Ligand SMILES: Nc1ncnc2c1ncn2[C@@H]1O[C@H](COP(=O)(O)OP(=O)(O)OP(=O)(O)O)[C@@H](O)[C@H]1O
C-alpha cells in the first residue's frame with residue numbers, strides 16, 4: 001500500500017436546502033490516477049471546489065500530505081501543491097498562451113517588487129527562466145506553436161490543454177482535472193490519454209473527473225463513484241464496472257434490472 | 264532651464280496644462296484598482312484628503328513641501344486601508360458603496376471643520392508644485408506602471424481582472440493584491456490632490472465629491488484599461504476637449520456620464536484597445 | 547427633550563427605511579446595485595411638485611401618482627442600462643459602472659433643466675400644520691410620513707410573503723436559474739421589482755420633500771449616503787434588516803444631533819457602515835449577500 005497524498009473525510013456541503021455532497025470519504029494514493037465519476041449533478045465538480053478551496057465545506061475535512069487544509073484560501077492550497085482545471089474552461093482570455101502559463105507559475109516566479117521596479121538583474125533572470133519554463137510546459141502539452149496566440153482564440157481542445165499547462169506551471173503534487181476530454185474529438189482524446197500517461201510517468205498524482213467511461217477505465221487505477229452527493233462505490237475499474245449499484249445509478253433502475261435478467 | 268517657447272506656452276495655458284497632469288495622475292489612480300477588477304470610487308475623496316493634508320501642513324504649519332507630499336500620500340493610504348481591508352473579502356459592491364460614501368462623508372467633515380476653513384475652504388496655498396513636479400511624477404508613475412505590468416505582478420493583476428477565482432487557484436493572494444492596489448491608488452490620488460492644491464492656491468470642501476469621482480472613472484474607461492496609457496489618454500482627451508470646444512464646457516458632466524454608459528455597454532476596451540504585454544524579459 | 551429627539555429620530559428613520567427598502571429589494575432580487583436609485587428619489591419629489599403645481603393635485607393623489615411614474619421610469623432605466631448587461635452576462639463591475647455613469651448623466655441633465663434652486667410645494671399643499679401631543683411637537687407631514695411608511699412596509703411584506711407573485715420574486719432572488727426552470731417569468735419579475743423599487747424611492751422623495759419643503763435635483767445624492775449605510779447595516783438584500791437599520795440610523799442621528807453636535811449627524815451613517823464592514827459584514831441579521839455576476 002503506497003502512501004496517501006490526498007484524503008477527503010466525511011466531506012459535506014449544503015447549498016440552502018440542497019445537500020450537494022454528503023459525507024464523502026476517499027483517499028488518493030501518491031502517484032495514482034484516481035477517477036471521480038458519477039452521473040450529472042452527482043457532486044463531482046462540487047468536490048473539486050471543496051478540495052481546492054473555492055467553496056467552503058459545511059463539515060468534514062481535506063488533508064494533503066497529512067496536513068489539514070480546512071479554512072485555507074485557494075492560493076494557500078495551491079502553495080501546498082495542488083492545481084486544478086475547470087469543467088467550463090476558465091482561461092485568462094486576453095492573455096497569450098505563454099502568459100497564461102506564466103500566470104500559472106505565479107508562486108514559482110521569484111521576483112521582488114523592488115527588483116521589478118528597478119529592473120534588476122535578478123528580475124531579468126527570473127523572467128527569462130519563467131519564459132523558458134513556460135515554453136517547456138507548452139511543449140510538453142503540445143502547444144509550443146501557439147505560445148503567442150491569445151488564450152481565448154485557441155481551439156476548444158487546445159484551450160483544455162492550455163488549462164492543463166497552466167495548472168502544471170505551479171509544479172503541483174496533485175493535479176485535478178475536471179472533464180478534460182469534454183468537447184474533444186477522438187484524435188484529441190487520444191492525445192490527451194497520452195498526455196495523462198506522460199504526466200503520471202513524471203510522478204504526478206492525478207484526480208480525474210470524466211464522463212467518457214472508456215477514457216476513465218483505461219487510465220484510472222482506482223475509481224470513486226458519486227451519486228446524488230454520496231459515495232456509492234469505490235474500487236479498481238473492473239470492480240466498479242461490475243458493481244450493480246453503479247450500473248443502476250448510471251442507467252436507471254429499470255435498465256439495470258433488465259440487464260440483470262438478461263445476464 | 265526651460266526652452267523659451269515652452270515657457271510662453273505654459274504661461275498662457277498654465278492652468279490647463281496643470282489639470283492635464285493632475286487628471287492624468289488621477290486616471291492612473293483609477294487604473295490601479297480597475298486593473299485588479301475592483302471598482303473603488305474613492306479617488307476623488309483620496310485626492311481631497313491629500314489636498315487638505317498637504318495644504319494644512321504648508322499653510323498652517325509651514326512644513327516643507329516634500330514633507331507635505333509624503334503626508335498627502337500617507338493619509339489617504341491609511342484611509343484606504345481602513346475601508347479596504349474589511350471590504351475586499353466581500354463582493355465588489357461593498358467596496359464601491361463604501362468608497363462613494365467616503366467622499367460624501369468627508370465633504371461633510373470638511374464643511375464643519377473650522378481649522379480647515381469650513382465651507383470657505385483653504386486659501387493662499389503656496390504655489391510650490393509646478394510643471395516639473397507634476398509631469399515628473401506622471402512620467403515616473405507611468406514608467407513604474409509599465410514595469411510592474413510586465414512582470415509576475417502584472418500577470419497576476421490581469422489574471423484577477425479576467426477571472427478572480429481562477430487567479431486564486433493559480434496561487435495569487437487575492438486580498439493582498441486588491442488591498443495593495445487600493446492603497447496605491449489612494450496614495451497616487453492623494454499626491455495628485457496635493458499638486459492640485461499647490462498650483463491652484465485654493466481648495467474647497469465641494470471639490471472632491473461624487474461628480475469628481477465619476478469624472479475620474481470616465482477618464483479611465485474612455486481610454487481603456489488594457490494598459491496604463493489608456494487612462495492617461497482618456498484624461499488628456501476629456502480635460503482638453505471642453506477647453507478646445509467651449510460649448511462643451513457647460514455639459515461636461517453630462518458628457519462624462521454619457522461616456523461611461525456608452526463605453527461600458529458598447530466599447531468595453533475603450534479608445535485605446537491595445538493591451539500591454541505581460542512579459543518583462545525574454546532571451 | 548429626549549422624547550422629542552427620539553420621536554424625530556423615528557420619523558427620519560421611517561423615511562430612511564422606506565428609501566432603503568427599494569434599494570435593497572432591487573439588490574436582493576436582481577443581484578445588482580443600481581446606483582441610479584438616488585435619482586428616483588429626486589424624480590419622485592419633482593413629479594409630485596409638478597403634479598401639485600400644474601395639475602393642482604392634492605398631495606394624497608400626487609404621492610401615489612409620483613411614485614407610479616417614478617416606478618415606470620425605473621423600468622425604462624433598468625431595461626436600457628442593465629438589460630444589455632444582463633443578457634451579455636457582464637460582470638458585476640460593469641453594472642456598477644454603467645449605473646454610476648448614468649447617475650452623473652441624469653443628475654447633470656436634471657440640474658441643467660431645473661437648476662440647483664430649491665423649490666417648494668405650493669402653500670395649499672404644505673400648510674405646515676402641527677400638533678402638540680403630551681408636549682411633543684409633530685407636524686402633519688411627519689404623520690403622513692409614518693403612516694405611509696407603515697402602510698407600504700406592510701403591503702410589501704404581504705406581497706412578498708403571502709402572494710404567488712411574492713413567491714416567484716423570492717424564488718428568483720434565491721436561485722435565478724432554478725426559478726426560471728420552474729416557470730417563473732424572469733423578465734416580468736425584473737420589471738415588477740424595478741417598478742416597486744422605483745416607486746418606493748420616488749415615494750420617499752415626495753415625503754422628504756414635504757417634510758423639509760425643499761426640492762432640488764441633488765437631494766437624492768445626499769440620501770444615497772443614508773441608503774448605503776442602511777442597506778449594509780441591515781444586510782444587502784435583507785428587507786427586514788433595512789427597516790430596522792433605517793430606524794436605528796434615524797434614532798442614532800437624532801441622538802447625535804441632540805447630544806454631540808448637529809454637524810456630526812450626517813457622519814453617523816458612514817461610521818455605522820464602516821463598523822459593520824469590519825465587524826459584521828453580513829449585516830444585522832446575518833444574511834449573506836449572494837455573490838453573483
Ligand atoms: N454554488 C452552488 N449553489 C447551489 N447549488 C449548487 C452550487 N454548486 C453546485 N450546486 C448543485 O450541486 C449539485 C452538484 O453539482 P456538481 O456541479 O458538483 O455536479 P457534477 O457532478 O459536477 O455534474 P456534471 O457532471 O454535470 O458536471 C447540483 O445539483 C448543482 O446544481
Ligand SMILES: [Mg+2]
Pocket residue numbers: 044045046087
Ligand atoms: Mg461537473
